[in-house]
Amino acid sequence: MARLEKASEPSLDLDVWEGDEPPPPDVLHARVRGVDGIVCLLTDAIDEALLAAAGDTLRVVSQMAVGVDNIDLAACAARGVAVGHTPGVLSESTADLTLALMLATCRRVVEAAEDVRAGRWRSWSPLGWAGVDLYGATVGIVGLGRIGQAVARRLAGFNVTLLYSSRRALTKIGTLAVERVPLDELFERADIVSLHVPLTDETRGLVGEAALARMKRTAILINTARGEIVDQAALLAALDKGHIAAAGLDVTTPEPLPADHPLLARRDVVVLPHIGSASRRTRQRMADIAVDNLLAGLRGAPMQSPPPPATPEQG
Numbered sequence: 001m002a003r004l005e006k007a008s009e010p011s012l013d014l015d016v017w018e019g020d021e022p023p024p025p026d027v028l029h030a031r032v033r034g035v036d037g038i039v040c041l042l043t044d045a046i047d048e049a050l051l052a053a054a055g056d057t058l059r060v061v062s063q064m065a066v067g068v069d070n071i072d073l074a075a076c077a078a079r080g081v082a083v084g085h086t087p088g089v090l091s092e093s094t095a096d097l098t099l100a101l102m103l104a105t106c107r108r109v110v111e112a113a114e115d116v117r118a119g120r121w122r123s124w125s126p127l128g129w130a131g132v133d134l135y136g137a138t139v140g141i142v143g144l145g146r147i148g149q150a151v152a153r154r155l156a157g158f159n160v161t162l163l164y165s166s167r168r169a170l171t172k173i174g175t176l177a178v179e180r181v182p183l184d185e186l187f188e189r190a191d192i193v194s195l196h197v198p199l200t201d202e203t204r205g206l207v208g209e210a211a212l213a214r215m216k217r218t219a220i221l222i223n224t225a226r227g228e229i230v231d232q233a234a235l236l237a238a239l240d241k242g243h244i245a246a247a248g249l250d251v252t253t254p255e256p257l258p259a260d261h262p263l264l265a266r267r268d269v270v271v272l273p274h275i276g277s278a279s280r281r282t283r284q285r286m287a288d289i290a291v292d293n294l295l296a297g298l299r300g301a302p303m304q305s306p307p308p309p310a311t312p313e314q315g
């Protein structure tokens with residue numbers, strides 16, 4: 001905020017939403033009318049209706065996140081509105097959180113801590129809260145991009161076998177050899193499946209009944225990408241039937257997940273409130289880049305932008 005208030009090239013007239021919760025769409029639509037630029041969060045739908053409400057003055061949309069699934073990129077392109085996002089600066093924090101979820105689910109950390117608080121810790125027992133080792137496991141990474149690779153670098157210290165499925169081919173991440181396999185094979189072989197693809201038409205529902213049926217009964221699903229990549233009804237059914245062992249989710253559908261949602265009643269599921277990038281340093285860097293992008297876009301200069309949407313001919 002302070003940087004935007006002090007900005008001189010260009011100087012700005014600011015309208016800031018101060019609410020703790022996202023602005024309702026009708027309020028947002030009313031307040032964007034006639035603006036030149038918008039700094040937005042992943043909770044704001046930047047769709048055709050919003051672009052129409054903003055009108056022809058709008059030149060820049062600057063998102064404080066790397067994922068842009070809340071933004072209709074094609075509609076922005078059609079109207080000549082430049083889009084910015086914040087790739088890279090959040091990869092390490094999100095990878096840290098992914099490892100936290102892997103360890104929490106493998107070693108049943110949340111269940112065990114809840115039992116201690118509730119007075120259910122009676123004594124040490126040979127199989128009390130026994131989980132599985134992350135050390136030496138076979139981990140499958142779906143989407144070996146910036147965050148997927150940051151996760152892989154951390155896993156080198158856990159002596160894992162690392163499988164991945166991505167469109168680009170890599171053979172090593174740092175000192176760790178990685179094996180590219182078809183998605184079905186990844187689901188079949190991995191002890192832990194970790195999702196790091198963006199949410200697109202291609203990846204929506206990628207982990208559904210068929211994928212979950214391929215997984216080992218002892219396998220764990222980790223999702224720090226986007227909730228809609230997983231079919232949550234299929235996940236619940238798979239957990240109920242014992243087709244997989246546990247899940248660690250930083251992202252869900254919807255967000256926030258209602259407190260009475262069946263996923264939250266399960267001891268084999270850890271749900272976090274979308275905090276992958278939530279370290280103070282990373283959030284500050286994301287805010288700085290969002291401001292840089294807005295100012296650059298308003299000047300007509302290049303900014304950090306997501307790849308353009310695929311045209312129908314590209315598939």
Ligand code: NAP
Nearest residue numbers: 067094143144145146147166167168197198224225276277
């Ligand atoms: P990235 O560098 O673009 O990596 C995404 C990877 O997914 C790329 O390697 C890409 O492969 C691969 N991919 C895309 N579509 C695919 C498909 N259909 N099948 C297989 N692989 C596919 O993005 P990132 O910076 O790592 O971020 C990934 C996502 O994480 C973001 O889009 C966002 O939704 C999520 N995220 C969540 C949090 C959180 O707070 N939980 C924080 C940050 C990001 P190719 O390049 O080979 O095509």
